[in-house]
Amino acid sequence: MGIYDQDESVPEIANLAVDNTEERTPCVLLIDCSGSMGGTPMKQVNAGLKEFERAIKSDPTTAARVVVCVIGFGFTGSEDVRIVEDWTEADLFNAPTLTAQGGTPMGKGMDMALDEVEKVKQSLRLNGITYKRPWVFLMTDGQPTDASWEKSADRCVAAIKAKQVLVWALTTAPNSADKLGRFVGPGNQVFNIEGADLSSMFVWLSSSLSAVSEGGAGESRQIPAPGPMITIET
Amino acid sequence: MFELDPPRQVQGDSLDTPAWRAAGCSLVGPSHHARGVGCDDAFAWARRDDWLVACVSDGAGSARFGAVGSDRAVRSISERIAERLPDALDSRCEQVVADAVDAAREQLRQLASAWGAGLNDFHATLVGAIMKGRRALLFHIGDGAAAALRKDGASWADTALSPPQNGEYINETYFLTQERWRDTLRFTPVESFDALLLMTDGVTPFALDRTRAAGAGAFLDPLLNTLDKLAPDIAERALRNLLARADVRAACDDDKTLLWVSNGSVETGSGGEGKPDVEMKEVALDVRFAAKRQRMARRGGRYL
Numbered sequence: 001m002g003i004y005d006q007d008e009s010v011p012e013i014a015n016l017a018v019d020n021t022e023e024r025t026p027c028v029l030l031i032d033c034s035g036s037m038g039g040t041p042m043k044q045v046n047a048g049l050k051e052f053e054r055a056i057k058s059d060p061t062t063a064a065r066v067v068v069c070v071i072g073f074g075f076t077g078s079e080d081v082r083i084v085e086d087w088t089e090a091d092l093f094n095a096p097t098l099t100a101q102g103g104t105p106m107g108k109g110m111d112m113a114l115d116e117v118e119k120v121k122q123s124l125r126l127n128g129i130t131y132k133r134p135w136v137f138l139m140t141d142g143q144p145t146d147a148s149w150e151k152s153a154d155r156c157v158a159a160i161k162a163k164q165v166l167v168w169a170l171t172t173a174p175n176s177a178d179k180l181g182r183f184v185g186p187g188n189q190v191f192n193i194e195g196a197d198l199s200s201m202f203v204w205l206s207s208s209l210s211a212v213s214e215g216g217a218g219e220s221r222q223i224p225a226p227g228p229m230i231t232i233e234t
Numbered sequence: 235m236f237e238l239d240p241p242r243q244v245q246g247d248s249l250d251t252p253a254w255r256a257a258g259c260s261l262v263g264p265s266h267h268a269r270g271v272g273c274d275d276a277f278a279w280a281r282r283d284d285w286l287v288a289c290v291s292d293g294a295g296s297a298r299f300g301a302v303g304s305d306r307a308v309r310s311i312s313e314r315i316a317e318r319l320p321d322a323l324d325s326r327c328e329q330v331v332a333d334a335v336d337a338a339r340e341q342l343r344q345l346a347s348a349w350g351a352g353l354n355d356f357h358a359t360l361v362g363a364i365m366k367g368r369r370a371l372l373f374h375i376g377d378g379a380a381a382a383l384r385k386d387g388a389s390w391a392d393t394a395l396s397p398p399q400n401g402e403y404i405n406e407t408y409f410l411t412q413e414r415w416r417d418t419l420r421f422t423p424v425e426s427f428d429a430l431l432l433m434t435d436g437v438t439p440f441a442l443d444r445t446r447a448a449g450a451g452a453f454l455d456p457l458l459n460t461l462d463k464l465a466p467d468i469a470e471r472a473l474r475n476l477l478a479r480a481d482v483r484a485a486c487d488d489d490k491t492l493l494w495v496s497n498g499s500v501e502t503g504s505g506g507e508g509k510p511d512v513e514m515k516e517v518a519l520d521v522r523f524a525a526k527r528q529r530m531a532r533r534g535g536r537y538l
Contacts, residue, residue: 003243003244003261003262003267003478004478004480004483005478006475006478006479007471007474007475009471010468010471010472010475011460011463011464011468011472012460012472012475013456013457013460013461013472013475013476014456014460015456016452016453016456016457016476017440017450017452017453017456018440018453018479018481018482018484018485023404023405023439060484061487127444128443128444128445128446129444130400130403130404130446131403131404132403132404132405133403163402163403
């Protein structure tokens with residue numbers, strides 16, 4: 001008898017409802033949409049977002065447990081930081097197509113990401129749905145250009161220390177690692193993905209989210225660092 | 235240096251005495267099974283006179299010997315409590331429980347030093363009950379749940395519930411193996427019950443309602459109405475069937491333990507008949523509204 005085979009000689013427990021109140025893992029994709037991302041990098045990001053959508057939907061557990069929000073920073077005009085895709089369950093996620101324009105208001109972007117994380121936590125709590133620590137996945141090719149980015153970086157470091165959020169900082173520009181390091185704090189890595197196909201980073205993200213969302217209570221999962229790449233100590 | 239038991243896949247037992255009908259099952263969860271890992275859950279019970287002591291435990295998957303921790307803890311704690319019960323079910327029982335947990339910790343500590351490990355390599359939760367007649371005392375460290383229920387026609391009302399305790403995040407909980415175990419040991423007295431359920435966190439997602447402070451009637455009523463009519467050895471197999479069901483596995487991929495105790499005899503009446511079918515409730519989630527907001531935004535509205 002297989003481990004999950006039914007013993008047909010036993011009376012069935014009929015009409016029993018198994019309501020799924022599975023925990024969620026929220027994830028913000030915080031993407032640099034500044035002018036310098038134009039051309040190949042943005043093409044790779046858009047391909048990566050589509051691949052991310054396919055991957056998180058392909059595994060039923062991940063599709064049921066991950067909630068996603070996409071925030072872009074860059075653009076021109078007054079809305080230089082935008083929610084491109086509002087919070088949605090993974091199985092309803094539609095990959096947006098991003099365009100590259102404008103500066104790099106990374107600080108404002110991170111502020112919005114941290115605000116959104118708190119919002120979704122509150123929403124899940126109100127619905128009686130438990131959750132794991134939310135992720136912010138920051139991908140950039142440059143340095144923050146907004147005036148008060150350091151204040152936002154400090155807020156981010158405090159949120160990481162208080163376990164409010166887990167932040168993955170990825171950059172294609174090694175010379176931006178110092179400033180990016182200010183967002184994650186000493187002892188936490190900035191991942192240099194110079195020369196890597198950006199779309200592959202979204203594959204890494206979806207498989208890591210799968211590993212984490214499937215872990216049980218009290219269980220820690222080891223996931224590979226986003227790579228293959230050099231790690232910069234900050 | 236140390237000898238590990240082979241990984242557990244499934245554990246089942248039943249008890250049939252004039253005072254008690256009990257059945258329990260631990261079944262490896264799909265995610266552990268897929269990785270070739272055993273079940274980290276365990277349960278045990280011990281009797282003395284007309285008393286029954288039962289425990290379930292979930293060994294932490296992140297701890298090297300979580301499965302050993304849960305197994306040793308439930309056996310040691312239930313036996314030691316049964317040995318040292320006072321002459322009545324009262325507040326003295328709380329001290330008996332605390333002493334038994336302390337003794338189990340000491341046992342695990344000795345095992346840890348023999349194996350060159352630490353107590354935290356045996357991290358395990360604890361959900362238990364001391365039962366006498368229709369009264370009980372629930373004791374609890376960490377997640378999982380204990381529910382005491384009374385039968386009311388075809389439905390069951392939980393008269394007492396010991397809910398899961400987690401950190402802010404659902405994957406953080408408390409273990410009897412932690413230094414601050416005394417701060418996290420909780421007691422819930424039960425004045426009257428017809429059935430009592432102990433469960434690990436693989437079962438609570440659908441056995442409790444959204445508030446996690448009450449049982450989910452749509453799950454518990456059919457379960458208890460069925461078990462009520464079964465002899466314990468059949469109930470044990472019915473529990474295994476339940477935990478192995480595809481919809482139950484899909485609802486939570488963790489290891490699952492469910493332990494049922496009834497202080498009544500087999501129900502032969504026709505209770506439960508004529509009960510309407512319970513429909514699967516749709517999980518309404520606030521974030522679903524996000525899709526609507528998105529569509530508005532695309533039509534030129536503001537974001538959020």
